[in-house]
Every structure is written in C-alpha cells, then in structure tokens.
Amino acid sequence: MTSAQGVPFLKGHGTENDFVIVPDPDGLLDLSPAAVARLCDRRAGIGADGILRVVRSGAHPEARAMAGDAEWFMDYRNADGSVAEMCGNGARVFARYLEHAGLAGPGDLAIATRAGVRQVHIAKEGGDITVTMGSAQLSEGADDGGVTVGVEGRTWPARKVGMGNPHAVAFVADLAEAGRLLEAPETLPATAYPDGVNVEFVVDRGPRHVALRVHERGAGETRSCGTGACAVMVAAARRDGADPRRDGVPATYTVDVPGGRLVITERTDGEIEMTGPAEIVAEGRIDSGLLL
Numbered sequence: 221m222t223s224a225q226g227v228p229f230l231k232g233h234g235t236e237n238d239f240v241i242v243p244d245p246d247g248l249l250d251l252s253p254a255a256v257a258r259l260c261d262r263r264a265g266i267g268a269d270g271i272l273r274v275v276r277s278g279a280h281p282e283a284r285a286m287a288g289d290a291e292w293f294m295d296y297r298n299a300d301g302s303v304a305e306m307c308g309n310g311a312r313v314f315a316r317y318l319e320h321a322g323l324a325g326p327g328d329l330a331i332a333t334r335a336g337v338r339q340v341h342i343a344k345e346g347g348d349i350t351v352t353m354g355s356a357q358l359s360e361g362a363d364d365g366g367v368t369v370g371v372e373g374r375t376w377p378a379r380k381v382g383m384g385n386p387h388a389v390a391f392v393a394d395l396a397e398a399g400r401l402l403e404a405p406e407t408l409p410a411t412a413y414p415d416g417v418n419v420e421f422v423v424d425r426g427p428r429h430v431a432l433r434v435h436e437r438g439a440g441e442t443r444s445c446g447t448g449a450c451a452v453m454v455a456a457a458r459r460d461g462a463d464p465r466r467d468g469v470p471a472t473y474t475v476d477v478p479g480g481r482l483v484i485t486e487r488t489d490g491e492i493e494m495t496g497p498a499e500i501v502a503e504g505r506i507d508s509g510l511l512l
C-alpha cells in the first residue's frame with residue numbers, strides 16, 4: 221500500500237471534530253496505533269482528533285458479520301492510536317466521504333461500526349446528515365449511574381451514560397468552571413470506567429437547549445463530540461423529567477458545541493437521532509514514512 225506516491229487520504233470535519241479519512245476498501249493497510257498517532261499529530265503529521273478508515277465490511281474481521289446489512293465499516297481510531305467503539309461526528313463525515321467518492325448517494329444508507337449497524341440519511345445538495353445512534357444505556361434505580369468528575373481540585377456529580385462508548389455528563393453553572401481541560405478529568409469511583417471515559421460539561425441555554433464542552437478519551441478537549449452530545453441530550457431530558465419511551469412523545473434538544481450545533485431527538489422507541497453538518501475539506505497523499 222505504501223507506494224512511492226503515498227497513500228490517499230482526505231480531511232473532513234463535523235462541527236469541527238476533525239478526522240483524517242483513509243480509504244482502504246480491501247482492508248490491506250496495516251494502520252498501527254503509532255501510525256495513527258503520527259497522522260493525527262497537529263505539528264508533525266496531518267492533524268486530527270481521529271482517523272476514519274473506510275473498509276468494506278466483508279474485508280474486516282470485526283465487521284464481517286455486519287456485511288449483509290452495511291457495505292462499509294467505519295474503523296474509528298482516536299488520535300492517540302486507541303480504538304473506540306463509535307464516533308457520532310465521524311459517522312456523518314464517513315457518510316459524506318462515501319457520497320463524495322460516489323459510493324453512496326443522497327438518501328439512506330447503513331454503515332457498520334464497532335457499536336453495531338447505524339442508519340444514516342444524507343440530505344440532498346450537501347445538506348445535513350442524520351445518524352441513528354442506538355439507544356442510551358443509563359443505569360436506573362438504586363444505582364442511578366451517579367459518578368463524580370473532578371478537574372483542578374473541583375468536583376461535580378455526573379451521570380454515567382453509554383452511547384456504545386462511555387460518557388460522564390456533568391451539569392455545571394458555567395462552562396469555564398472546567399478550566400483549561402489540558403488533562404483527562406478524574407472520575408470516581410475509579411472502577412466506574414475500566415476502559416476510560418469521555419467527559420462532558422453542560423450548561424443550559426434555554427428550554428431544551430444546552431451547550432457543552434468535552435474532554436474526549438484518546439484525544440483531549442475537542443470542538444465537538446457526537447456521541448457526547450447524545451449522552452448529554454439524554455441526561456438533560458431525564459433531568460427535565462422527559463422519557464420518550466415512557467411518555468410516548470419524542471424529545472428534541474439543541475446541543476451547542478464549541479464547533480457548531482447538533483439537533484438530537486430521542487424517539488419513543490428509545491432510538492436517538494443526531495443531525496448535523498459534515499464537510500470534506502482537503503485531499504492528498506500520505507508520505508509513506510508516517511505509516512511505518
């Protein structure tokens with residue numbers, strides 16, 4: 221794969237959560253954690269919050285079982301080289317790439333992810349993309365999913381939410397309270413997140429309208445996190461007394477992120493739909509040295 225001409229890549233973002241897209245339809249590329257970290261390095265590499273490797277589901281051992289439902293597998297990696305189950309903004313950018321490459325048209329398609337098959341709708345003429353994100357896993361009852369997050373000596377109660385990947389959602393009075401977020405917030409109890417966690421800090425902006433900052437597992441503070449915005453939406457809805465499965469009425473929230481805006485609906489069947497923009501901004505070739 222690493223020819224003298226290099227390996228093709230594209231760069232894209234969704235609400236400024238940015239990704240290097242590596243088309244590898246036949247799954248031939250050996251993308252090691254070190255190579256991912258080099259590609260995502262913002263000074264010595266291309267720079268990104270993560271990598272979207274585009275592989276045919278039938279050509280990837282983790283996706284083969286989904287090949288009948290979704291032709292393409294989103295092999296998502298965090299900027300530090302770690303593997304994540306799901307990336308919401310990445311799913312929109314992945315779909316935009318398929319459209320850009322002529323592999324999908326506007327309309328409906330399914331993509332395979334480590335969290336399962338996700339349904340996607342691409343609006344016409346470069347419009348927004350909607351992804352069904354699965355349902356949120358929230359602990360209820362005696363264990364209400366309560367955890368604590370801490371930054372620079374301050375702590376906040378937080379809600380544990382699973383969106384295929386792990387989240388801790390803390391409501392704060394002011395987003396500046398979270399400080400510079402240069403390091404991963406501490407989460408307690410220490411056993412709550414054996415595989416690490418994405419932490420969201422949330423403020424209210426109005427009725428069913430919130431804003432967040434996020435520290436992503438494997439990437440640091442980013443400008444947006446789609447799964448994080450969905451976790452926040454569900455935590456905000458429950459705090460506000462809304463539960464679409466129980467109420468029989470869908471709930472829609474606007475979630476502002478530092479890089480833009482996402483609109484998120486929890487349906488009466490519990491499925492969460494996230495709608496937002498996705499853009500391809502550049503194309504090029506990776507110098508083979510970065511991939512060694």
Ligand SMILES: N[C@@H](CCC[C@H](N)C(=O)O)C(=O)O
Nearest residue numbers: 304307308309385445446447
């Ligand atoms: N930015 C993503 C989430 C990417 C994975 C996350 N850092 C993790 O490790 O779980 C999104 O838009 O959801």
